[in-house]
Amino acid sequence: MxxxxxxxxxxxxxxxxxxxxxxxxxxxxxxxxxxxxxxxxxxxxxxxxxxxxxxxxxxxxxxxxxxxxxxxxxxxxxxxxxxxxxxxxxxxxxxxxxxxxxxxxxxxxxxxxxxxxxxxxxxxxxxxxxxxxxxxxxxxxxxxxxxxxxxxxxxxxxxxxxxxxxxxPGSWPKTARWPRFFKRWPPKDKERCVKSFGFDLIARTNYHWQLSFLRAERLLLEGIDEDGGCRMKCLRVVRQLKEDVWCPANRPVITSQHLQMILLWECEQNPSSKSWMDFGSCFLRLVRRLLKCSRQRFLRHYFVRRANLLKNADANQLDNLADKLARFLQSPSLNLASLNGHSSTC
The missing domain is CATH 3.30.460.90 (Beta Polymerase; domain 2)
Known part of the structure; x- marks a missing residue:
């Protein structure tokens, strides 16, 4: 397609x-x-x-x-x-x-x-x-x-x-104060590579150009599990559940772009390889962060922290999503075994 x-x-x-x-x-x-x-x-x-x-x-x-x-x-x-x-x-x-x-x-x-x-x-x-x-x-x-x-x-x-x-290319906006001080993820060589690819300005509004970091996001996720972790596996399963169960609409309130932002924040908060070895706990960590963002109607942009990616999102859709996520988290063990076995196809 x-x-x-x-x-x-x-x-x-x-x-x-x-x-x-x-x-x-x-x-x-x-x-x-x-x-x-x-x-x-x-x-x-x-x-x-x-x-x-x-x-x-x-x-x-x-x-x-x-x-x-x-x-x-x-x-x-x-x-x-x-x-x-x-x-x-x-x-x-x-x-x-x-x-x-x-x-x-x-x-x-x-x-x-x-x-x-x-x-x-x-x-x-x-x-x-x-x-x-x-x-x-x-x-x-x-x-x-x-x-x-x-x-x-x-x-x-x-x-x-x-x-x-x-x-x-080759330039980085002053409003994107990244990488942040005293953070251990991503590695320094990855940081330099990401920033060297620059940023984009997209025509999405009448008056202003919108900052975009699609290349930077893709580079950060590239080879992210070379240490044997399950970051992308967790992202794939959360995305599949979002598309099939939590947000099945044609134009959902949460897109794959939002989920990638959530994963990037989790990677920064949990920089060690050991934090990404157990699929079950890592998967639930992503779901809990998604629930928090839905309830608060607030998701920080990974590169421009002052920007809320859910500022103009439909409040009713976010509330419905939060209800579904809360119900799922009440008994997640019912699904984790099958998800762990089939996530490679998601």
Whole structure:
């Protein structure tokens, strides 16, 4: 399913890139592509790289600026920026192609996500019939700048969120104060490797670019159980139970992204290899942390601690999830034996 979706999006973005070179075609690098994230069985996130912006330089915090869709500057803010949000100016890049200075994406020197998404949306509507994919790809109505398409695969229908992204390798945002002092996980060489891959800025809101660390998260989890631990095994089983029992919805309140954050926090809190040798206790530790996050409606971002990943989550869905988790934890031994025996297929 993932391979089919990736091939379809690859074809569409290749066509779009031939029309507008600012939008790059996604790479075809298998199911572990940096540009594709499986959030749930029928929900994917695909980031579309933007070209022509290199040599990023961070700037000190400045007063936020806001505009109407027509480009009129507003004197008062329309919304409070989240901790993961960042403003972006063309001048922050040492090199930028002339197209990024054009009014379709630029307002008074600022790259506005809503405009970048709007241009991409128009190109996508042209590309679908041009690629003869009208019978397989349908652009859904969405609120805000998120582009959501419904893709028909040979297995099932899949919701795909498409988001333009500025990739910033070799740099690390000041708001991501990581690694934290006096923490023994991850190892120092892993820390340096993760930070060298940099971060991304995704166009997910009208006014602000959203910090993203998908590459960093993938690198942290890569080879994480070389010491013989069961971290990824626990993650797979929790994810399977979430998808089958606790959050079976098409667009669940808790995604695989949230579960990865929970695992990263657990790894930092329990850095020794001995802490990850017993599947049963480790599995229950993850479930208890998931229950705590659901009840408190609070999950810290692993790299930007002040950001709450559940701030805008549906409260009723979180409460329902917490009830199911609490009932499960009352008698978890009923399931641990079968889970331990079958987790390799989850």
């Amino acid at each position: 993932v391979d089919e979706v990736q091939n379809i999006i690859l074809e569409l973005t290749s066509q779009i890139s031939s029309w507008d070179s600012r939008y790059q075609s996604i790479s075809n690098s298998g199911i572990h592509s940096d540009h594709l994230k499986v959030l749930a069985p029928s929900q994917l996130l695909v980031t579309v790289p933007l070209q022509g912006l290199t040599g990023f330089r961070q700037r000190r915090s400045r007063r936020w600026r806001y505009y109407t869709p027509s480009g009129v500057r507003l004197q008062t803010p329309v919304m409070e920026p989240e901790k993961l949000h960042q403003w972006l100016e063309v001048e922050q890049f040492q090199k930028s192609t002339p197209q990024w200075h054009e009014a379709d994406v630029n307002i008074q020197g600022d790259l506005v996500p809503a405009r970048v998404v709007n241009v991409f949306h128009g190109l996508l509507l042209r590309a679908i019939p041009a690629c003869n994919l009208s019978d397989r790809v349908n652009v859904m109505d969405s609120i805000g700048p998120i582009i959501r398409v419904n893709v028909e695969t040979s297995i099932q229908m899949v919701d795909v969120d498409l988001a333009p992204v500025v990739e910033i």
